[in-house]
Amino acid sequence: MIDGLTPAVFFIAGGLLAPFLHIHALRILMLALPVAGLVQLYGLDPADAGAYHLVGLDLITLRIDALGLVFATIFHIVSFILALYALHERDRLQHAAMLMTAGGAIGASLAGDLITLFLFWEVATFASVFLIWAQRTERACGAGMRFLLFQGAAGLLLLSGAVLLLSETGSLAFSHMRLESLATWSIFLGFGVKCAFPLLHNWLADAYPEATVTGAPVLASFSTKLAIYALARGFSGEELLITIGAVMAVFPMFYALIENDLRRVLCYSLNNQLGFMLVGIGVGGALAVNGAIAHAVTNILFKGLLLMSVGAVMLRTGSARASDLGGLYKSMPWTTGFCLVGAASISAFPLFAGFVSKGMILAATAESGHWLVWLALMFAAAGILHYTGAKIPYFAFFGQDRGVRCQEAPGNMLAAMGLAAGLCLLIGIYPPLLYGMLPYEVEFVSYTFDHVVTQMQLLLFSALAFAFLVRKGIYPSALRSVNLDTDWFYRRLLPAIGRYGERLLTHLTGGLRRAGEMLMRQGFRLLYRVHGPRGVLARTVPGSVTMLWVLVLLAGVLVLYYV
Amino acid sequence: MTEENKAGLEGEAYWLDDPANFDRMMYALYALCAVFLLLDLLMEHDRLFGFYAWFGLIASIGFVLAAKVLRLLLMRPEDYYD
Numbered sequence: 221m222i223d224g225l226t227p228a229v230f231f232i233a234g235g236l237l238a239p240f241l242h243i244h245a246l247r248i249l250m251l252a253l254p255v256a257g258l259v260q261l262y263g264l265d266p267a268d269a270g271a272y273h274l275v276g277l278d279l280i281t282l283r284i285d286a287l288g289l290v291f292a293t294i295f296h297i298v299s300f301i302l303a304l305y306a307l308h309e310r311d312r313l314q315h316a317a318m319l320m321t322a323g324g325a326i327g328a329s330l331a332g333d334l335i336t337l338f339l340f341w342e343v344a345t346f347a348s349v350f351l352i353w354a355q356r357t358e359r360a361c362g363a364g365m366r367f368l369l370f371q372g373a374a375g376l377l378l379l380s381g382a383v384l385l386l387s388e389t390g391s392l393a394f395s396h397m398r399l400e401s402l403a404t405w406s407i408f409l410g411f412g413v414k415c416a417f418p419l420l421h422n423w424l425a426d427a428y429p430e431a432t433v434t435g436a437p438v439l440a441s442f443s444t445k446l447a448i449y450a451l452a453r454g455f456s457g458e459e460l461l462i463t464i465g466a467v468m469a470v471f472p473m474f475y476a477l478i479e480n481d482l483r484r485v486l487c488y489s490l491n492n493q494l495g496f497m498l499v500g501i502g503v504g505g506a507l508a509v510n511g512a513i514a515h516a517v518t519n520i521l522f523k524g525l526l527l528m529s530v531g532a533v534m535l536r537t538g539s540a541r542a543s544d545l546g547g548l549y550k551s552m553p554w555t556t557g558f559c560l561v562g563a564a565s566i567s568a569f570p571l572f573a574g575f576v577s578k579g580m581i582l583a584a585t586a587e588s589g590h591w592l593v594w595l596a597l598m599f600a601a602a603g604i605l606h607y608t609g610a611k612i613p614y615f616a617f618f619g620q621d622r623g624v625r626c627q628e629a630p631g632n633m634l635a636a637m638g639l640a641a642g643l644c645l646l647i648g649i650y651p652p653l654l655y656g657m658l659p660y661e662v663e664f665v666s667y668t669f670d671h672v673v674t675q676m677q678l679l680l681f682s683a684l685a686f687a688f689l690v691r692k693g694i695y696p697s698a699l700r701s702v703n704l705d706t707d708w709f710y711r712r713l714l715p716a717i718g719r720y721g722e723r724l725l726t727h728l729t730g731g732l733r734r735a736g737e738m739l740m741r742q743g744f745r746l747l748y749r750v751h752g753p754r755g756v757l758a759r760t761v762p763g764s765v766t767m768l769w770v771l772v773l774l775a776g777v778l779v780l781y782y783v
Numbered sequence: 784m785t786e787e788n789k790a791g792l793e794g795e796a797y798w799l800d801d802p803a804n805f806d807r808m809m810y811a812l813y814a815l816c817a818v819f820l821l822l823d824l825l826m827e828h829d830r831l832f833g834f835y836a837w838f839g840l841i842a843s844i845g846f847v848l849a850a851k852v853l854r855l856l857l858m859r860p861e862d863y864y865d
Contacts, residue, residue, distance in 0.1 A: 359865075477850040478858065550797055602842040618799065670826055674835040676819045681839035684816055687809060689847055696851055702864065703857040711864050 224270040226281045226330050227257035227292070228340060231299070231323025235347065238316035246315055247307055253319065254300035257326065261292055269332060277392060280332025286659035287513070291329035291449045293657065294517045295322060297643075298441045298524060305528055305636035306434035314354045318438050320347030325442035329449055333392040334382035334407070337450070338375065341414075344442055345371045351435030352427055360430045366707070367427035370420075371443075374413035381406030397454050408455060415447035415498070416491050418467045422706040424491055425475070429483035433535045436483055437527040440490055441520050448497050448516045457504025465498030466596040473600055476607035478696050478703055482530045482540045482616060486523065489566070489608040492600060493519050499597060500581040503588045506660035511580030514654055518573035518647060522565035525640040526612060529559035532629035532637070533616050542611075542698035547621025555629050556617040558637035565644040567609030567679060568601065573644040575675065576651040576666040583664065598678075605682045606695075614690070615698055 234253050238246055270282035299322035306318060324344025331337040349371075352364040384403035386392050397404045416424045428439045455461060469492050476488035493515070500512030532555045533548060534540040549556040561572070568574035578601065585594045605611075628634070647654045655662040689695040751757055798804055816836070823833045831837070 473846065474850045474853050477847065478854040480861075549799070598838065599842050599846070602839045603846040606843055606847055670828070673819060673822045673826065676815075677823070677833060677836035678839040680812070680816045680819055681836040682843040683812060685840050685843040685847075687812065689844065694851070695847060696854055699858070700861045701858045702861055703854070704859060705857075 221260055221263035223265070224268045224282065225260065226270055226327050227260040227296070228323045228327030228330070230257050230260065231319045231326060232343065235316045235318075235320035235323060238312050238319060241312075243310055243312065246312060250303035250307070250315060250319065251300065254296045254303065254322075257299075258293070258296045261289075261296065277335060278333070279336045280393075281327070281336050282330055283332035284330070286657075287449070287453055288330050290513055290517065290657050290659065291445065292326050294445075294520055295326045295329060295442065298520050299326075301524065301636050301639050302434070302438050302441065304639065305437065305531075305633055307632040308630045309434050311354060311432075313350060314432060314435060317347045317350035317354065317435070320344070321351070321438055321442055323347075325446050328446055332394060334378070334385065334394045335392055337394055338379050338382060341378070341446065342375050344446070345375065348435075348439050348443060351438055352431045354432050354435060355430060357430075363427045363430035366710070367423050370413055370423035374410045377406050377410030377413065379410075381408075381410060394450075394453065396456065399455070399458060399460065408458075411447050411450045411454065412464075415444055415451060415494060416468075417464055418471055419706055421468070421472070421491055425472075425484055425487040425705065426707050428487045428490075429481050429540070433531040436531060437524045440487070440527055441524050444490065444494055445516050445520055448494065448501070448512065451498065452501050452509055452512060456501050456509050458502055461498050461502030462590060462593055463502075465495045465500075465502055466593040467495070468492065468498060469495030469600045470596050473603055473607050475703060475705065477603075477611070480542050480698055480701055482542055482545070482612055483527065483534070485542075485608065485611060486526055486530065489604075490519070490523050492607075493523065493566070496578060496581050496597060496600070499585055499590075499593060503584050503590065505584065505588070507580060507662075507664060508584035508588070510655075510658045510660050510662055510664070511577065511584050513658055514577035514580055515574075517654060517657070518565065518577040518644070521640050521643050521647070522562045522573055525558060525562035525637060525644065526566065526608070528633065528637050528640065529555050529562060530612065530616060532633050535633075536626040536629065537624050541700065542615035543700050545616045545622065545624060546619040547617070548624060548626070549617040550621075551624070551626045552617070552628050554634050555637065556613070558634075558641045559613050559617060561641040561644055563609045563613050565648065567604050568675060569679060570648070570667070570672045570675060571645070572648040573654075575648055576654065579666050579671055579675070580662075580664050602678050602682050605679065605686050606689075610683065610686050 230253050234249055237249070241249065264282065264284055266284040268282055268284075269280045272279045272281060299318075302318060302322075306315065309315065321344045324340045324342070324347060327340030328337050328344065331340055345368075349364045349368050352360050352367060354360075381403050382392060384401070384406060388401060388403055397407065399405055399408055413420045413423075424444065428436055431439055451461065472488040472491040472495075476485045476492065479485045479488060497512040497515050497519075500508045500515065502508075530540050533545065533552065536552065537545065537548070539545065565572040565574045568578045582594065582597055582601070585597060629637075651666050655664070686695070749755055820833050820836050823836070
């Protein structure tokens with residue numbers, strides 16, 4: 221235990237060391253760092269701010285309060301699970317990127333001021349893009365660049381907001397804010413891009429599914445959850461977030477349902493789960509904010525679990541497309557089981573993690589009287605089997621057997637998935653484990669007769685609908701396809717405008733050149749006519765005629781002189 | 784190891800491959816739906832009877848149908864951006 225040192229430093233140092241270590245040493249380090257970090261975190265004195273004085277700014281690298289602690293703790297736990305999941309991987313770049321991403325996220329969740337928050341967040345962002353680039357394909361390269369563009373813009377918004385706030389209030393402290401000045405709006409929008417607000421969301425479903433097998437769950441675990449943390453700290457009770465969250469809970473559902481790439485399905489579904497959390501933050505108050513944070517924690521576990529199980533499928537079969545998969549429960553029974561636990565958790569079946577966290581948000585929304593928003597969330601909660609809970613297991617492991625046979629996932633992956641699945645069940649069965657970590661006192665009881673029965677009714681009848689629609693062939697079949705999203709604007713429309721502009725310019729310059737050429741030709745023709753061999757000025761006139769003219773002239777002059 | 788398990792390992796006959804077993808699972812689902820619908824009677828509330836059940840059924844069917852329409856508009860070939 222080192223006084224005043226944020227545990228993030230362990231991870232970042234580990235990430236920097238990673239390229240120079242033997243792979244076995246690195247593997248041990250990856251598993252040891254989360255444990256060491258957790259010991260460091262809980263050994264810290266809450267009063268210690270880890271303050272640094274840098275270029276005239278007072279930076280607070282440590283703020284140990286309940287809200288930051290929940291996120292820092294779950295980030296440590298999930299980084300252990302993810303390290304276990306990636307243990308078979310020999311690519312040290314990915315390991316380094318993973319450690320730095322985890323370190324950045326942990327550092328940001330403990331940051332006491334906006335500049336420290338920004339710095340750690342950017343470490344996480346720039347490290348995580350390498351998890352996409354590590355795929356080493358042209359597609360991944362493009363997706364990573366687009367990811368960086370969005371994240372860079374978000375970082376810039378956050379930084380400029382922080383600077384504006386400093387000049388307005390003289391303080392960089394990261395605490396509760398109101399949307400009343402350019403500074404806070406700028407910070408809000410920065411968080412918004414990182415949280416994938418509707419219309420700013422597409423980087424998520426665009427980039428994450430292009431990451432490596434072990435990289436995708438890492439990406440999904442840290443960055444967006446950090447945005448939830450930041451919004452919960454900075455803007456809880458902000459009414460605008462309720463509307464944004466409701467739209468965000470519903471809008472990506474449709475995309476998740478019709479998407480073919482199962483990792484992209486999970487990203488749209490992640491986007492939709494973030495909507496639930498935003499509603500909780502927007503409603504504000506102890507129950508709602510607790511619910512949002514609880515849902516962020518459970519989401520890290522079950523979304524990670526689902527992405528890990530699809531990743532295992534991808535590792536073994538080389539594809540995550542619904543149109544290539546099916547019937548894999550025969551080859552990968554353990555992965556199937558873990559995926560089902562993740563699916564049951566995200567669907568919020570009683571005894572699974574999602575039930576105890578999503579229920580809080582729904583209850584708080586109903587209590588606050590936002591009935592339309594409640595209805596939107598219920599709609600998302602009813603549809604979840606169709607766009608994630610049943611879809612992922614059905615298309616990957618059951619459904620039409622396309623004859624793909626492969627090995628079960630490697631042992632380390634199974635252990636990681638088993639650990640995540642165990643935690644999902646543990647939280648679902650014994651919610652006080654989760655509730656005890658939350659920043660506010662919880663008086664919410666998940667397991668009431670009413671809550672269990674109504675939730676089971678909702679899910680069972682939705683399952684009935686799923687079975688009916690699949691059997692009747694109405695449920696959208698798996699087709700090799702992509703679906704247009706807002707990325708169309710910058711991947712098709714903008715390049716098309718660019719190409720059109722280029723053509724127009726070529727046209728224009730061509731026209732100008734032709735016009736110039738014509739003018740020149742006309743000019744030369746005129747010159748030729750005057751000065752050319754047959755031109756007026758070049759005509760040779762015989763000497764006698766000239767003499768005669770001279771004589772006439774002289775005679776004229778003579779006559780004029782005497783007259 | 785029983786005969787059935789051995790066949791399973793060889794990838795020939797799986798429990799779910801038998802349509803009769805699949806039907807059994809469906810009957811179990813119908814039974815569960817009925818049980819939880821009837822449990823509604825034990826609750827004191829002023830909602831419509833089985834509100835959550837009907838909501839789950841209708842909302843999810845409506846959702847899938849709406850998404851199918853959306854798919855007509857949004858779906859493109861896989862190499863659209865390449």
